[in-house]
Amino acid sequence: MSFEKILIANRGEIACRVIATAQSLGYRTVAVYSKPDAGARHVQMADEAICIGPALASASYLNVDALLDACQQTGADAVHPGYGFLSENAGFAKACKESGITFIGPDEDAIHLMGSKRLSKIAMIEAGVPCIPGYEGEDQSDKALLKEAERIGLPLMIKASAGGGGRGMRVVTDASEIAAQLKSARQEAASAFGSDELILERAVMQPRHVEIQVFGDRHGNVIHLGERDCSVQRRHQKVVEEAPSPAVDASLRQQMGEAAVNAAKACNYVGAGTVEFLLAPSGEFYFLEMNTRLQVEHPVTELVTGLDLVAWQIRVARGEALPLTQQQVSLTGHAMEVRLYAEDPAQNYMPQTGPVLQWQPATGEGVRIDHGLVPGQQIGSHYDPMLAKIIAWGETRDDARRRLIRAVEDTRLMGVKDNRQYLAAILRHPVFAEGQATTAFIGDDFATDTSLSETRVPDSLWALAAILLSRQHSTHPHLAGWHSSSVGQQPLQLGCQGETTTASLSYHPDCTEVTLGENTLTLVESGPDRISVDGISRHYAAIHHDNQLWLEFMGQTACFEDLTHAAVGSAEQAGSGxxxxxxxxxxxxxxxxxxxxxxxxxxxxxxxxxxxxxxxxxxxxxxxxxxxxxxxxxxxxxxxxxxxxxxxxxxxxxx
Known part of the structure; x- marks a missing residue:
């Protein structure tokens, strides 16, 4: 199975990640892109790039014919699907094979089997893998499902058989709601996946989500590379991932690892895969599903094993045996990852769009940033709002956690709202810090965190914004010393997050005083991009765009507008219609x-x-x-x- 040129059938950070390893192994790479992605980072990184359609994913990144045509035009003889899009599409894997193109992933039969929660659960039961008691039968009539739901009892979990990402999934705790929730789950499953097939399970409340990374080759070898804990989730979407799990000891790791290997062997698995389990408070674990692709969170496994999983995928795809035996796999230290999203957690996680005015990933020992961003890029609405992954390694879990908090806060992104403050708050929360977070963490322990609600911008940010915006009304270029002596106050009208404030600036030879209502702050320039507020000096970052000022200071990012000369009584006030x-x-x-x-x-x-x-x-x-x-x-x-x-x-x- 020799190949020379790899087409990456994906976009964003995972496309960049795959391109980097493929090029390091000497392969030529081909990027594909939709029209809005023409200037994207993965396009710039690849040796060749080809447009495969318009913005709509179904006409580009999900268009099998366009991808195969791109392979033919560029001479690519292998395809890496990344994750998402067509990575778990058995039809795509089969189409590649029939076109003489190596699909860097499992065979279509394994993808098809594990893509069905119903069929995969039946296979796992037959293979002796622990499964949650429930119903996965062929009779999908309402009568049969209602009868089985009554048998299973409450709390009940309803799942779309073809589902993922929480769609078509319902937890029922009141028997009177079962019929309505079955109907709702069916409708959502049919709309999202084209299949209304359901399975039922007894809901495991407040479990841990622990998954095992497995790898198989075409020589009959299957091993695991330890576990990842992905318990911190929102709407069944992972927020924080770490390896190893704070809830898993050596004995449990061996048990779960053996179960995962048995699961992979049951479907003759080849390549990288992940077997996901629910770990109950009692210590029992149950098969959840198998993802037949590289996971978003694979970097934490790479950091604790010292392995390149994409390189392993490529080696296995060309027919080589696994580089290590199970006994040779070792775990060192601890790693954590968070997902940087263009979203506003204070507005019910509403996705955000806008230009990337500034992007500067954090650096430092043990820090890794996987991303697909370039300054000037437009974050649109057509694709998932995940922008990057911020990952940190440490000798201990707490070392990794502290490094990750600093990396999150030191990563600079301006032009579009993001979830960095929310992520840092999760990592600092005492329940998470103690390693006690379950899948209920965000809904229970973290539910009242201030990062989840709109809070007033601190006076220190208003004051600094007023000084920086006042430059537009002054011929003096420096933060301090604009005037050689104290002068009368300069009023500025500022807006931020729907709030308006009047700031009065008084300039003095060695400082600037900013009055906000009854509060007066003293600011002194203390170095390049550094300001002292009431005697404490800190770094800041700022960028002007049109009439806006994006400002990062004291762990917060805010966008201010200079409204000093704006028309009075704008028609776009709240309640305007x-x-x-x-x-x-x-x-x-x-x-x-x-x-x-x-x-x-x-x-x-x-x-x-x-x-x-x-x-x-x-x-x-x-x-x-x-x-x-x-x-x-x-x-x-x-x-x-x-x-x-x-x-x-x-x-x-x-x-």
């Missing part, structure tokens, strides 16, 4: 008609962006003006979608 798109996206459904009377909080439009649906609500009572919006329309961020005439105005006009 102007409903705008919060991000680029596609209209799923318009729920109102022109002339209809609506109430504040009523859902008017459903918008799909970054693989999620968002409900846009009326910000006041009013009447819908004429609209031409319809399902399927593509809209831009801040585009006016619906204009409401507030009720009081409507009454006045009618009189």
């Amino acid at each position: 102007q409903i705008r798109a919060p991000m680029d996206g596609a209209i799923v459904e318009v729920l109102v008609q022109a002339g209809e009377t609506v109430s504040k909080g009523q859902v008017l439009v459903s918008l799909e962006a970054m693989k999620m649906e968002h409900s846009l609500k009326a910000d006041c009572d009013g009447v819908v003006e004429s609209l031409s919006l319809k399902a399927g329309d593509q809209v831009k961020r801040q585009q006016l979608l619906i204009n409401l005439t507030p009720t009081d105005s409507a009454r006045d006009n009618a009189q």
Whole structure:
């Protein structure tokens, strides 16, 4: 199975990750890209790049014909699918094989079997792998499912057989809700995966999510590379991953490792795969699913084993035996990873779009950043909002945790909102720090954290922003010493996060005083990009864009606007009736008609962006003006979608 040129059928950080290893092994690489990704980092890194279609994933990164045509045009004789998109698509693996292209992954039969929660669970039971008691039968009638749900009892877990990412998954704790939740899960599963097949299980409450990295070759060898703990999750999406698990000792690791190897052998597995388990508080563990691809969180395994898993994938794909035996695998130290997302946790994790004005990954001993970002790149709404992975290694778990907190806070991203403050708060939380976090952590222990709600920007950030923005009204270039002597106050009107503040600046030879209401702060320039606030000196980062100032200071990032010369009484204030798109996206459904009377909080439009649906609500009572919006329309961020005439105005006009 010799090949010379590898096409990476993916985008973003995983495409960059695969390209780096493939090139280090001497292979030529081909990047594929959709039209919006033409200037992306993975395109720049690859030896060759070819456009495979428009922004819509189904017409580009999920387009099998376009990918195979790209292989033919570039002469690529191998494909690495990365994760997501077509990485677990048995049809794609088969199509590559039939076209004489080496698919760097498992055979289509293994992908097909493990892609079905129902069929894979049956296979695991036959292989002696511990499974949660439940129902995975062929009879999918409502009558059969209701009967089996009654037999299994509560709490009940309903799962889409073809599911992933939490879609088609329901936990039921009230028997009266079973029928409705079965119907809801069926509908979501059919919409998301094209199959409404379900399985039922007894829900394991507050478990750990522990997964085993396995590897197989075509010579009958299968080994595991230890476990990863991915218990910190939101809506079944992983937030923090670490290796090894703080809940797993050597004995349990051996038991889970042997079960995972048996699972892989049961489907004649070849390449990198992950067997996921639920670890109950009692210490019992149960098969959850098998991911037949490289995992997002594979770097933590690489850091504790010292191995390059992508290199292993390539070697196995060309027919070589595994480089190590089970006895030769050793784990050293501890590693943790978090996922950097373009999202706002304080706004129910709403995905964010915008330009990457500045990107500077953290550096330091034990720190690794996997990313696909370049300055000037536009973060759009067509793909998953994950931007990068921040990973840290340490000799102990706490060493890794501290390094990761610093790396998260020292990574600089401006131009689009992200979740760094949220991630740092999770890593600092005492329950996580003590290694006690379960899958219920974010919903229970972390539920009231301040990073999950909109909080007022501290006065220190307002003050520094006022000084930096005041440069636009001054001919003096430096932070301090603009005036040779004390002068009258300079007022500035600033806006940030929907709040406005008046800052009064008083300049002195050695400092600047900023008054915000009744609070006065003294700021002194103490070095390049360094400011002293009330005697404490700290670094800051700032970048101007249009009339905005993006500022990072004291572990927080905020975007300020200079409103000093803005028109009074903007028509876009809260409650104005102007409903705008919060991000680029596609209209799923318009729920109102022109002339209809609506109430504040009523859902008017459903918008799909970054693989999620968002409900846009009326910000006041009013009447819908004429609209031409319809399902399927593509809209831009801040585009006016619906204009409401507030009720009081409507009454006045009618009189």
